[in-house]
Amino acid sequence: MDLERIYSILPWQLQNVAASAEGWRVKRLQFGGDFPHILKEAIDRTFWPLEKIQDYRNRQLRDFMRHCYETTPYFQALLRKSGAIPDDFACLDSLRRLPVLTKHIIQEDYTAFLSNRIPSKARLPAHTSGTTGAGLRFSTTREAVQRQWAVWCRYRLWHGIYPGTWCAYFGGRSVVPLSQDRPPFWRHNYPGKQILFSGYHMNENNLNYYIEAIRRFQPPWIHGYPSLISLLASHMIDKKLDIGYQPGWITIGAENLLEHQKKLIFEAFGVKARQHYGSVEAVANISECELGNLHVDEDFSAVEFLPEESGCRYRVLGTNFTNPAFPLVRYDIGDVVSLSDRQCACNRPGRVVEDIDGRLEDYVILANGAKLGRTDHIFKDMVNIREAQIYQTEPGAFTIRVVRGTHYNETDEAMLLSETAKRVGSDTKVSIEYTSFLKRSATGKLRQVVSQIPHGRLDAREAT
Numbered sequence: 001m002d003l004e005r006i007y008s009i010l011p012w013q014l015q016n017v018a019a020s021a022e023g024w025r026v027k028r029l030q031f032g033g034d035f036p037h038i039l040k041e042a043i044d045r046t047f048w049p050l051e052k053i054q055d056y057r058n059r060q061l062r063d064f065m066r067h068c069y070e071t072t073p074y075f076q077a078l079l080r081k082s083g084a085i086p087d088d089f090a091c092l093d094s095l096r097r098l099p100v101l102t103k104h105i106i107q108e109d110y111t112a113f114l115s116n117r118i119p120s121k122a123r124l125p126a127h128t129s130g131t132t133g134a135g136l137r138f139s140t141t142r143e144a145v146q147r148q149w150a151v152w153c154r155y156r157l158w159h160g161i162y163p164g165t166w167c168a169y170f171g172g173r174s175v176v177p178l179s180q181d182r183p184p185f186w187r188h189n190y191p192g193k194q195i196l197f198s199g200y201h202m203n204e205n206n207l208n209y210y211i212e213a214i215r216r217f218q219p220p221w222i223h224g225y226p227s228l229i230s231l232l233a234s235h236m237i238d239k240k241l242d243i244g245y246q247p248g249w250i251t252i253g254a255e256n257l258l259e260h261q262k263k264l265i266f267e268a269f270g271v272k273a274r275q276h277y278g279s280v281e282a283v284a285n286i287s288e289c290e291l292g293n294l295h296v297d298e299d300f301s302a303v304e305f306l307p308e309e310s311g312c313r314y315r316v317l318g319t320n321f322t323n324p325a326f327p328l329v330r331y332d333i334g335d336v337v338s339l340s341d342r343q344c345a346c347n348r349p350g351r352v353v354e355d356i357d358g359r360l361e362d363y364v365i366l367a368n369g370a371k372l373g374r375t376d377h378i379f380k381d382m383v384n385i386r387e388a389q390i391y392q393t394e395p396g397a398f399t400i401r402v403v404r405g406t407h408y409n410e411t412d413e414a415m416l417l418s419e420t421a422k423r424v425g426s427d428t429k430v431s432i433e434y435t436s437f438l439k440r441s442a443t444g445k446l447r448q449v450v451s452q453i454p455h456g457r458l459d460a461r462e463a464t
């Protein structure tokens with residue numbers, strides 16, 4: 001029997017013990033050893049002048065390219081083929097002579113990306129799964145994990161969240177067995193100071209228990225997927241429930257924070273949701289400052305922005321110079337951002353991102369054959385919709401699956417149809433299907449668009 005299976009048959013009290021044991025292991029990995037020193041160095045770099053931080057990044061990049069060339073079969077072959085030497089890569093622009101690296105290339109031969117300088121006992125297994133389910137396994141090291149956590153802790157400290165702050169966590173981990181139909185739908189990780197709420201039990205019948213639990217525990221900080229936190233928020237608004245206190249912070253990660261989710265969260269909790277963008281592959285990190293602007297963490301990885309065909313959005317490419325075990329150079333993470341040309345008054349160096357559009361979704365194919373890549377604008381002002389998802393099986397027609405809020409009525413339906421028509425044109429057929437819960441992906445995330453048309457699917461696009 002594997003550990004997950006054993007966990008699932010334990011009584012909930014023992015699951016708390018198991019969650020805490022795992023929490024203790026993770027805490028040691030993330031924050032033990034040299035971590036305080038790594039964190040201090042990261043904090044010291046916060047307000048470095050632009051030139052100094054760029055120099056730092058470029059030096060890291062050049063050393064890393066040498067490491068790739070000397071120790072990693074894939075990059076050895078690639079650099080030889082391109083006629084480049086490691087010293088040629090001393091700035092972001094110089095990376096353009098190399099091709100973009102996709103997940104598919106890595107999946108074809110995972111071992112070609114393992115650096116032979118990192119002994120196998122120092123390698124930690126890691127994996128990520130995309131929204132389409134195409135997973136990626138790779139390796140990392142303890143130091144690489146800690147350098148990433150240093151950047152995450154630094155961002156939290158900007159907002160006053162100190163390590164050791166109790167957190168209500170709404171994520172994709174299966175902490176409560178699916179068969180359980182009575183509370184508690186949460187488990188405690190005491191060493192990590194987390195109340196782990198299940199994202200898989202948040203249906204109409206159970207949401208009151210979640211609200212009660214938050215009212216009882218009063219965690220100062222709520223963190224997790226925006227699709228889950230806003231689900232809670234809209235339930236509170238609909239049922240006129242409150243949690244009896246105002247949390248100090250709400251932070252979100254792992255999914256795009258959509259405009260209507262921001263509004264719902266603020267209305268229900270009275271707190272502005274803060275966001276950061278990161279990836280397990282450590283190729284890019286973007287953090288929100290106190291003034292609400294999104295800053296590229298230039299000292300963490302070498303981030304490039306590649307213009308999309310439309311010209312106003314950019315794909316995120318990154319080089320993970322903090323992870324010597326599994327180098328990724330110009331890796332296309334599959335996310336999109338809009339850039340800002342403003343400087344932020346907070347004086348942090350580096351580029352400012354206007355908006356994190358997040359993970360690319362499947363495309364909606366309109367009657368005229370056009371592909372619509374971003375659909376959340378349709379739902380921006382639909383405050384009475386709890387959740388929505390677009391489902392498409394043939395070009396030129398699609399269904400919007402809607403979970404209604406309590407106050408949803410015909411006016412909302414008419415508004416939804418007219419907002420949609422404004423964006424997709426009247427020749428695309430749109431129907432609405434009402435449902436009580438939208439199915440999540442294997443990692444608990446909510447997809448905005450699910451397409452059954454081969455060329456509308458994101459994985460089809462990745463393969464090209």
Ligand SMILES: [Zn+2]
Pocket residue numbers: 289290291292293294295344345346347348
């Ligand atoms: Zn700022």
